[in-house]
Amino acid sequence: MNHQKLGITIVTGLALLLAGCGNQTTSKDTSSASSSSLLAPKTDNKISQDNLTPQQTVAVITAYAGNKYGNDWAATAKAGQQNGLQVSLYRTNKYQLSDNGQGVAYNVTANGKDTGLVYTVNGNNVTIYEGAQSGQAKKLTTVSRAEMVQYLNQNGQGQLVNNLATGAKVVDKTNGSLTAPASRGAQTGKTSTSTGQYGNEGPVDVPSELQGTWYTADNGEPGSVTFGAHTFKYTGGDNDGDQVTIYKQSPAFLQDENNATSQAIGRATKNWMRGTFGNAHGMRWLNLRGWQQTAGDGAYYAVHTETINGQQVKVLVETGGADMHVTAVYYQSQSMAKQQAGTKYDDLNYM
Numbered sequence: 001m002n003h004q005k006l007g008i009t010i011v012t013g014l015a016l017l018l019a020g021c022g023n024q025t026t027s028k029d030t031s032s033a034s035s036s037s038l039l040a041p042k043t044d045n046k047i048s049q050d051n052l053t054p055q056q057t058v059a060v061i062t063a064y065a066g067n068k069y070g071n072d073w074a075a076t077a078k079a080g081q082q083n084g085l086q087v088s089l090y091r092t093n094k095y096q097l098s099d100n101g102q103g104v105a106y107n108v109t110a111n112g113k114d115t116g117l118v119y120t121v122n123g124n125n126v127t128i129y130e131g132a133q134s135g136q137a138k139k140l141t142t143v144s145r146a147e148m149v150q151y152l153n154q155n156g157q158g159q160l161v162n163n164l165a166t167g168a169k170v171v172d173k174t175n176g177s178l179t180a181p182a183s184r185g186a187q188t189g190k191t192s193t194s195t196g197q198y199g200n201e202g203p204v205d206v207p208s209e210l211q212g213t214w215y216t217a218d219n220g221e222p223g224s225v226t227f228g229a230h231t232f233k234y235t236g237g238d239n240d241g242d243q244v245t246i247y248k249q250s251p252a253f254l255q256d257e258n259n260a261t262s263q264a265i266g267r268a269t270k271n272w273m274r275g276t277f278g279n280a281h282g283m284r285w286l287n288l289r290g291w292q293q294t295a296g297d298g299a300y301y302a303v304h305t306e307t308i309n310g311q312q313v314k315v316l317v318e319t320g321g322a323d324m325h326v327t328a329v330y331y332q333s334q335s336m337a338k339q340q341a342g343t344k345y346d347d348l349n350y351m
Helices: 055-068 071-083 147-152 160-164 182-188 257-261 263-270 334-339
Strands: 084-091 104-109 118-122 125-130 137-143 169-172 198-202 214-215 224-225 230-238 244-249 272-279 284-288 300-308 311-320 325-330
Touching: 055 071, 055 104, 055 125, 055 137, 055 147, 055 160, 055 169, 071 125, 071 160, 104 257, 137 147, 160 244, 214 334, 230 272
Parallel strands: 084 169, 244 272
Antiparallel strands: 084 104, 104 118, 118 125, 125 137, 198 244, 214 224, 224 230, 230 244, 272 284, 284 300, 300 311, 311 325
16 A cells, blocks of 8 residues: 555654453443442442543543452552542553553552552453562453443442542653653663654544554555554555654644754654644544645544444544545454455545
8 A cells, every 4th residue: 555645654653552442341340339338429420431531541440440449449549539640651561461451551550659550451451450560460350441431330430530530640651752761762762752842742642442453455455554542553565664653743833944844853753743633524533744744634544433244333534635535444353454445435535
């Protein structure tokens, strides 16, 4: 697949994954707890499993684990209401975990003290651990977001989730980017960055529905795109690339022509892309462009639902150009991508 028409160049970076959960439920975690054992008084506040922010996601997981399993998770949930939660992202090789998920371990603290509370994400499921700071971590459960939300709503813990989400912080310590020490970036060969440099206004939060790997066989060649919590990677054809980080860019940055042409800035920002959101054709799109890109419209991505073999299937639509014509449709499995190669859907905007 030739992606030069998209007006972006995919270069090195490192993917972060933060959310992604499904709708499965089991009986054990939907049973009501006694009010005396709950972490917070019951309220009528309800939370939705749809479009949770990263801060809401860690709040849901902490509230659920605290209520279900007590111990350090309960203590952290209680402290988090006063001191705020922080979730730090590490590569999973930092810990001894039974399930490495998608390669990122999320360490949850409330007062700066690491008590080994970790979770991983794998597709629709979250695996929750305790005691991960010393030796083999103890696995508590694997559970979906829908199951956690249902449990919390049934037990009136929605306000607890809201309290924990307020002021919660997400810190990337995987590759020395925004908040990790510069020395860590030097060790891994990645460029250390910070908010405020070269118009960088911080990472873009990729919607959870976009996150994961999507496959296509359109245009005669197989390919895939992978979105993390703040990252993107394209694989396929002649333009295979490494993962890059998606940031917000100051509107004033490219008003200075020197910023768009500076080779020094190009080297410093080679791992960056700029991301913006917009609505068109009834969908919410994430637009990606090169950090110094001044011409072209970049690539647009949105999740859409199509009927395939009588089933409602989520697909990832990629468009380009000023008129946002479809350039490829991606699927959540390689087999479906092969099966649907070249298929055109009536409700999409083709050339």
